Amino acid sequence: MQVSKHVHALKIPFNITIDSGKKLERFVYCFIIFGSKIHLVDSGVSSSEKLIFDYIRQKGRNPEDIASLTLTHSHPDHIGAAKSIRDFSGCTIIAHENEKDWIENTEKQFADRPVPGFSSLVGGSVPVDKTVEHGEEINLEEGLRLHVIHTPGHSRGSISMSLDYEDILFSGDVIPLPGDMPIYDDPLVLIESIEKLQRLKNRSILLSSWDEPRVGNLVDTIISDGIKHLRQLHNSVMEVATNQKTVDSLEMSKIVLHRVGLPTAMASIPLVVRSLSSSIKYI
Numbered sequence: 001m002q003v004s005k006h007v008h009a010l011k012i013p014f015n016i017t018i019d020s021g022k023k024l025e026r027f028v029y030c031f032i033i034f035g036s037k038i039h040l041v042d043s044g045v046s047s048s049e050k051l052i053f054d055y056i057r058q059k060g061r062n063p064e065d066i067a068s069l070t071l072t073h074s075h076p077d078h079i080g081a082a083k084s085i086r087d088f089s090g091c092t093i094i095a096h097e098n099e100k101d102w103i104e105n106t107e108k109q110f111a112d113r114p115v116p117g118f119s120s121l122v123g124g125s126v127p128v129d130k131t132v133e134h135g136e137e138i139n140l141e142e143g144l145r146l147h148v149i150h151t152p153g154h155s156r157g158s159i160s161m162s163l164d165y166e167d168i169l170f171s172g173d174v175i176p177l178p179g180d181m182p183i184y185d186d187p188l189v190l191i192e193s194i195e196k197l198q199r200l201k202n203r204s205i206l207l208s209s210w211d212e213p214r215v216g217n218l219v220d221t222i223i224s225d226g227i228k229h230l231r232q233l234h235n236s237v238m239e240v241a242t243n244q245k246t247v248d249s250l251e252m253s254k255i256v257l258h259r260v261g262l263p264t265a266m267a268s269i270p271l272v273v274r275s276l277s278s279s280i281k282y283i
Contacts, residue, residue, distance in 0.1 A: 004168060007207070010044075012028050012051055038066045040070070041070050067091055067092065069086065072160070073172055074157070096131060096157035097132075100128045104126070115271065134159075135147075147163075149200075151174045160197055168205045169205065171207065171209075172208070172209050173208075176190075177222075182233055182275050183272065191234075203219055237256050
């Protein structure tokens with residue numbers, strides 16, 4: 001779908017098979033910026049290049065014109081098709097320095113952060129051609145510039161970006177959705193990052209990787225709800241972990257999920273337990 005003069009959003013469905021064998025239906029958005037060349041924000045999971053290339057062709061353009069792929073972070077549903085896209089187009093891969101090792105060595109990423117079905121989600125490692133830091137500009141081409149905002153907390157090198165002239169904010173996975181699986185590295189660091197985005201002036205369109213495109217007043221609502229949800233999760237963990245004599249991460253996670261109105265079955269997903277447990281260090 002087209003969301004602005006230059007930017008299109010493409011929803012990519014995929015499945016994660018958890019340890020019980022159950023398949024979880026998920027989706028992720030990647031974003032296509034059409035200029036004289038074509039620029040991508042995130043690549044989706046492995047084999048997503050087929051959907052991306054088909055969409056580009058439907059718009060009368062050639063996927064060989066993909067000049068850059070900016071990765072908001074290194075998780076599987078964002079880098080999965082990066083290798084295939086680069087192999088096909090020769091595009092420049094851009095990411096934050098703190099994500100480079102996991103993008104260039106996906107085996108290391110899996111060892112450091114095991115994810116069910118990782119090998120089916122990621123098409124392989126890919127070299128990062130350009131690293132960016134907070135406050136830098138990515139000059140895609142004349143009239144198309146991305147301003148980089150370092151927004152750690154979901155991952156250490158997560159970046160968000162604003163696009164000149166179109167009041168668009170790309171937020172990756174930085175802003176959590178109440179009701180969805182809580183996945184983050186540090187809730188308080190993540191809150192600080194979201195507050196950076198909250199202070200931005202030109203963000204009338206929010207393009208999140210795990211939510212529909214949001215426009216106008218809904219942008220403020222999504223950001224505020226995300227902060228509130230994270231605080232609720234963090235405070236609940238602190239309270240439960242403090243009151244329990246022995247902190248069992250799995251049991252603590254079930255109690256916290258129940259308290260905040262999320263399905264306790266989410267505690268069967270190791271990344272959820274890992275995320276909730278990240279608050280314990282603040283006790």
